[in-house]
Structure formats: structure tokens, C-alpha cells
Amino acid sequence: xxxxxxxxxxxxxxxxxxxxxxxxxxxxxxxxxxxxxxxxxxxxxxxxxxxxxxxxxxxxxxxxxxxxxxxxxxxxxxxxxxxxxxxxxxxxxxxxxxxxxxxxxxxxxxxxxxxxxxxxxxxxxxxxxxxxxxxxxxxxxxxxxxxxxxxxxxxxxxxxxxxxxxxxxxxxxxxxxxxxxxxxxxxxxxxxxxxxxxxxxxxxxxxxxxxxxxxxxxxxxxxxxxxxxxxxxxxxxxxxxxxxxxxxxxxxxxxxxxxxxxxxxxxxxxxxxxxxxxxxxxxxxxxxxxxxxxxxxxxxxxxxxxxxxxxxxxxxxxxxxxxxxxxxxxxxxxxxxxxxxxxxxxxxxxxxxxxxxxxxxxxxxxxxxxxxxxxxxxxxxxxxxxxxxxxxxxxxxxxxxxxxxxxxxxxxxxxxxxxxxxxxxxxxxxxxxxxxxxxxxxxxxxxxxxxxxxxx
Numbered sequence: 001x002x003x004x005x006x007x008x009x010x011x012x013x014x015x016x017x018x019x020x021x022x023x024x025x026x027x028x029x030x031x032x033x034x035x036x037x038x039x040x041x042x043x044x045x046x047x048x049x050x051x052x053x054x055x056x057x058x059x060x061x062x063x064x065x066x067x068x069x070x071x072x073x074x075x076x077x078x079x080x081x082x083x084x085x086x087x088x089x090x091x092x093x094x095x096x097x098x099x100x101x102x103x104x105x106x107x108x109x110x111x112x113x114x115x116x117x118x119x120x121x122x123x124x125x126x127x128x129x130x131x132x133x134x135x136x137x138x139x140x141x142x143x144x145x146x147x148x149x150x151x152x153x154x155x156x157x158x159x160x161x162x163x164x165x166x167x168x169x170x171x172x173x174x175x176x177x178x179x180x181x182x183x184x185x186x187x188x189x190x191x192x193x194x195x196x197x198x199x200x201x202x203x204x205x206x207x208x209x210x211x212x213x214x215x216x217x218x219x220x221x222x223x224x225x226x227x228x229x230x231x232x233x234x235x236x237x238x239x240x241x242x243x244x245x246x247x248x249x250x251x252x253x254x255x256x257x258x259x260x261x262x263x264x265x266x267x268x269x270x271x272x273x274x275x276x277x278x279x280x281x282x283x284x285x286x287x288x289x290x291x292x293x294x295x296x297x298x299x300x301x302x303x304x305x306x307x308x309x310x311x312x313x314x315x316x317x318x319x320x321x322x323x324x325x326x327x328x329x330x331x332x333x334x335x336x337x338x339x340x341x342x343x344x345x346x347x348x349x350x351x352x353x354x355x356x357x358x359x360x361x362x363x364x365x366x367x368x369x370x371x372x373x374x375x376x377x378x379x380x381x382x383x384x385x386x387x388x389x390x391x392x393x394x395x396x397x398x399x400x401x402x403x404x405x406x407x408x409x410x411x412x413x414x415x416x417x418x419x420x421x422x423x424x425x426x427x428x429x430x431x432x433x434x435x436x437x438x439x440x441x442x443x444x445x446x447x448x449x450x451x452x453x454x455x456x
Contacts (some may be wrong), residue, residue, distance in 0.1 A: 013047065
């Protein structure tokens with residue numbers, strides 16, 4: 001009788017083990033489209049054998065646990081590359097918006113500079129013609145408007161990036177709070193030896209999302225708990241506690257990121273925030289500075305040339321454009337000083353038909369007015385720098401995307417669910433379950449017969 005009950009016990013344990021394996025397979029299939037899910041595998045072990053008289057008999061199978069399949073080193077590499085992808089993506093997106101402002105279309109700065117000097121040449125043929133004089137002033141106004149508009153657009157983009165920094169920091173704080181909570185769940189389960197695979201998947205996915213925003217280093221505290229810091233050591237999460245980052249307006253009018261009382265803005269080197277800050281605090285201010293340098297050089301050179309001539313009334317020419325301090329906000333305040341076309345100083349000797357000073361004004365096009373360069377050359381350098389920044393960053397982003405794709409494929413090979421494999425497992429566990437159930441049924445019949453033997 002004892003051997004029949006032992007066989008029944010073996011069959012029941014087998015039934016439960018296969019049932020657990022079927023549940024694991026079902027869970028894998030159910031989560032095939034779940035972001036960040038790592039497939040699970042049942043771990044079955046032979047139960048400890050027992051002695052039956054002089055024989056050592058097997059005691060069946062035990063479902064020891066459920067194992068999530070993941071490569072922790074690969075997860076860290078994915079986090080690192082996600083940080084780089086986030087930083088490059090934010091920079092490229094912002095600079096591509098800048099690039100559209102320097103596309104060479106009608107009304108753009110380079111176009112209006114060329115048209116202004118063309119209008120001076122047209123006036124040379126008939127310097128006393130008021131309508132042509134008016135067209136010169138209009139061309140000057142268009143040039144000034146192009147500078148103001150471009151400067152305003154760049155400044156507006158900078159403000160939008162600043163708002164993006166605030167939103168990104170808020171998202172960082174939300175994610176770190178969730179990670180800290182999951183940290184507690186994972187540690188609680190692992191301390192009692194339970195599988196925390198589901199919570200680990202959620203935590204890894206949140207860390208991946210966090211990595212797209214800010215540079216993150218993962219520190220293993222043991223027993224399933226981790227700490228997160230920036231690459232420069234600012235704590236974001238420690239065990240079940242999240243550290244909130246703050247944002248405050250700086251003296252430069254832009255939002256700065258704080259860890260307590262410490263400004264950490266310049267220490268963030270990865271993720272979307274780094275790309276936004278790089279563009280906002282380095283690339284765009286440099287661009288605005290170059291526009292101011294060009295505008296200031298044009299205003300100064302053209303005003304100097306204009307003052308050398310005489311208007312149609314024979315009076316000395318004044319400033320053609322409103323003077324500005326050297327380089328200081330010259331692009332954003334670029335304005336034509338005169339509105340009366342008769343005040344345009346085309347004459348070099350005071351006679352209405354003279355066009356001598358128009359040659360002086362036109363010569364400004366070939367003068368070194370900005371850092372040793374002509375207006376067209378200096379502007380071409382601005383356009384080239386913007387294009388170069390976009391091209392270089394785009395190339396790096398493409399390379400990063402390729403690396404990230406390769407890493408994701410490697411992760412998929414380890415952790416993703418294969419329907420073909422799960423279908424095979426499903427059949428295998430089903431057959432084992434059916435066989436175990438058949439064994440139980442058979443032993444039940446034998447046990448019934450053995451019990452009823454005494455009645456005959």
C-alpha cells in the first residue's frame with residue numbers, strides 16, 4: 001500500500017509541476033507584446049530520492065521556481081546607449097529647427113543682404129529717382145526685419161528648450177519615485193527567496209525611460225535593491241527613497257537644475273536633458289552672438305559710409321540704421337533710421353544727380369566687417385556651422401541608433417518571447433500533465449482494488 005501512495009505522491013507532484021510550467025508558458029504568450037517583458041522559464045528538479053527497503057527510489061519532480069531570462073550586463077549597455085541616443089536626439093531635433101531658419105529662401109538674412117546691395121546698384125543708374133530710392137529703403141527694412149525675425153525665432157526656440165528642460169526634470173522625478181517603489185517590492189520578494197521577475201522587468205523599463213532623459217549609473221546594493229546616480233554622482237534613488245531634482249530660474253534667464261542647493265545643470269552629460277541644455281546654453285547663444293556680430297558690423301559700416309554722402313537736399317547724410325552698441329543685441333534691434341527716401345545719401349558732392357556715395361555704400365559688401373570677414377562670407381560661416389552641427393550630430397545619432405538596435409536584438413535573443421518555442425513547450429507540458437493525470441487515475445483504480453480485496 002505504501003508504494004501505491006508513494007507513486008500517487010510522485011504523480012501529484014508531477015501534475016503540479018507541469019501545471020506550473022503550463023502557467024509559465026501561458027504567461028509568456030500573454031506578455032509577448034508587453035514592453036520590457038523578460039520571458040520566464042520553469043526550473044524543475046528531481047525530488048530527493050527515498051529508501052524503499054534496500055532500494056533507493058526516485059520521488060518524482062519538484063518545481064523549484066520560475067526564472068526570468070535576462071542579461072544584466074546587456075541591460076546596462078542598453079541604458080548607456082539610450083542616454084546617448086536621448087542626448088543626440090534632443091540636440092538634432094533642436095538644431096534642425098534652427099537649420100530651417102538658414103535655408104536660403106526668400107526673405108532669409110543672406111537673401112535680404114544680397115537684395116539690399118543689388119538695390120544700391122540699381123539706384124546708381126538714376127540716383128534722384130524717388131521710387132527707386134524708396135525701394136532701397138524697403139530693401140534695407142527687409143534686411144533689418146530678417147535679422148530681427150531670425151533672432152526672435154532663435155530666442156523663442158531657446159525658451160521652448162528651456163520649457164523642455166523643466167518638463168524633462170518633472171518626468172525624471174516621476175520615474176525615480178516609481179523606481180524607488182519597485183525597488184522596495186523587488187527587495188521584499190528576493191529577501192524571502194521569491195521570484196521578482198515581473199517587478200524587475202517594470203523597474204528595468206523605467207530605468208530605460210529614465211536613461212533617455214538623464215545620465216544614469218546603476219549601483220547594485222544586493223538582495224535586489226539598487227541605487228541610481230547621475231554619472232557625476234548625484235543620487236536619484238537609494239533603496240526605497242527617491243531624491244527629487246529642483247528647477248530654479250538662473251541669472252541668465254534660463255532654468256537651472258538643482259540637487260538641493262547645488263546647481264548640477266552643467267554636470268548632466270547624457271539623456272534628453274543634456275541635449276536640451278547643450279543646445280540652449282551653448283549652440284544657440286553662440287549663434288545669436290554671431291548674428292549680433294554680423295548685424296553690428298553691417299550697421300556700423302553702412303552708417304559710416306552713409307554719413308560720407310549727401311541727400312537730395314544737399315545735406316550731409318546721417319545714420320541709415322539705428323546705431324547699436326558693438327555686438328549687443330544688434331540683430332534683435334536692427335532698424336532703419338530714416339523713412340524719407342530723399343534723405344538717402346547717394347551723392348558724394350551734394351548735387352542731386354551724383355551717385356558717388358552709392359559706390360561707397362556698395363563697397364561695404366566687400367569690406368571685412370565681422371571678425372575679418374565680409375558680410376556674405378561671415379553669414380556663410382554661420383550657415384556652414386549650423387549645417388555642420390546638424391550633420392555631425394545626425395551622423396552620431398545614426399551610429400547610436402544602429403548600436404541600440406543591435407543591443408535590442410541581442411536582448412531579444414535572450415529575453416523576448418518566441419511563439420514557436422512557447423508552442424512547443426505548451427505541447428510538451430500538456431503531454432506531461434496528461435500523463436501525470438493518467439498515472440493518478442491508474443493508481444486510484446489500483447488503490448481501490450487493493451482496498452476492496454478484503455471483501456472477497
